[in-house]
Amino acid sequence: MRTINTQAIKQAVFEACQSIQFRYSKPMEEAIKNYMDQEMGVGKAILKVLLDNSELASNQHIPMCQDTGMVVIFLKLGQQLHLEGDYVIDMINEGVKEAYDVAYLRKSIVKDPLLERVNTNDNTPAVVHIEMTNDDRCEILLSAKGFGSENMSKLAMLTPAHGLKGVEEFVLNTVFTAGPNACPPMVVGVGIGGTMDQAALLAKEALFNEVGDRNPDERYANLERDWLEKINASGIGPQGLGGKTTAIDLFIKTAPTHIAGLPVAVNINCHMTRHVHITL
Ligand code: SF4
Numbered sequence: 658m659r660t661i662n663t664q665a666i667k668q669a670v671f672e673a674c675q676s677i678q679f680r681y682s683k684p685m686e687e688a689i690k691n692y693m694d695q696e697m698g699v700g701k702a703i704l705k706v707l708l709d710n711s712e713l714a715s716n717q718h719i720p721m722c723q724d725t726g727m728v729v730i731f732l733k734l735g736q737q738l739h740l741e742g743d744y745v746i747d748m749i750n751e752g753v754k755e756a757y758d759v760a761y762l763r764k765s766i767v768k769d770p771l772l773e774r775v776n777t778n779d780n781t782p783a784v785v786h787i788e789m790t791n792d793d794r795c796e797i798l799l800s801a802k803g804f805g806s807e808n809m810s811k812l813a814m815l816t817p818a819h820g821l822k823g824v825e826e827f828v829l830n831t832v833f834t835a836g837p838n839a840c841p842p843m844v845v846g847v848g849i850g851g852t853m854d855q856a857a858l859l860a861k862e863a864l865f866n867e868v869g870d871r872n873p874d875e876r877y878a879n880l881e882r883d884w885l886e887k888i889n890a891s892g893i894g895p896q897g898l899g900g901k902t903t904a905i906d907l908f909i910k911t912a913p914t915h916i917a918g919l920p921v922a923v924n925i926n927c928h929m930t931r932h933v934h935i936t937l
Pocket residue numbers: 722723724725726802803804805806807839840927928929
């Protein structure tokens with residue numbers, strides 16, 4: 658049995674909340690450069706501005722975007738791991754709170770969604786999904802989700818009769834409807850299967866892939882390539898102003914489902930796609 662103090666989790670969250678705000682990940686930076694080579698005119702110019710923005714933000718230690726997001730964490734805890742110290746969820750929220758304070762990141766969370774939209778003033782609570790794993794590790798998948806793109810995400814409870822054609826139509830229509838509102842170029846997460854809630858989680862977790870990752874099942878990997886190509890043929894382009902780069906990548910995650918159902922969720926990330934994967 659391995660032991661980790663929850664202080665270490667807090668520290669990891671504290672550091673991660675900041676590091677993802679100031680520069681694109683290397684794979685994202687490379688991908689934008691590659692797409693830039695294929696673009697012309699305004700599309701090319703916008704991708705250049707995005708790269709310059711990332712460089713500037715990194716040099717001056719200011720966030721790449723004013724919307725510094727809602728923190729979403731997938732916490733994977735090994736069955737052979739013992740956590741000691743204060744309650745892990747409290748420690749995660751402490752890490753978020755301190756990071757958003759010291760790095761002057763915008764606090765964007767309201768304490769009640771409908772009747773009392775008062776800012777909590779510390780960007781907590783984070784959304785935390787906990788999963789058990791069969792090892793002794795603690796994995797933290799952390800993202801800061803901007804809501805321009807989150808708001809354009811959708812879920813559909815399709816039936817098996819809708820089949821592949823219905824799923825494809827739903828995915829592509831969701832992205833086309835999102836258009837400029839999701840701050841393209843986007844990264845698209847698709848969750849297929851499970852129940853309503855699981856499909857949404859699959860789509861969210863799909864966004865933790867790195868650009869260029871492909872589904873291990875070649876059939877789904879082909880769908881990822883095909884749908885990405887169709888999205889980029891739409892002409893929406895960077896910031897919705899036209900071009901070939903509407904999405905940088907698209908990832909599919911699947912799960913077994915009920916004989917009567919075909920749930921599909923599409924979770925959209927903007928080009929910030931701020932996320933990190935830490936193993937303690
Ligand atoms: S969706 Fe992304 S790029 Fe757009 S405002 Fe939010 S964080 Fe910024």
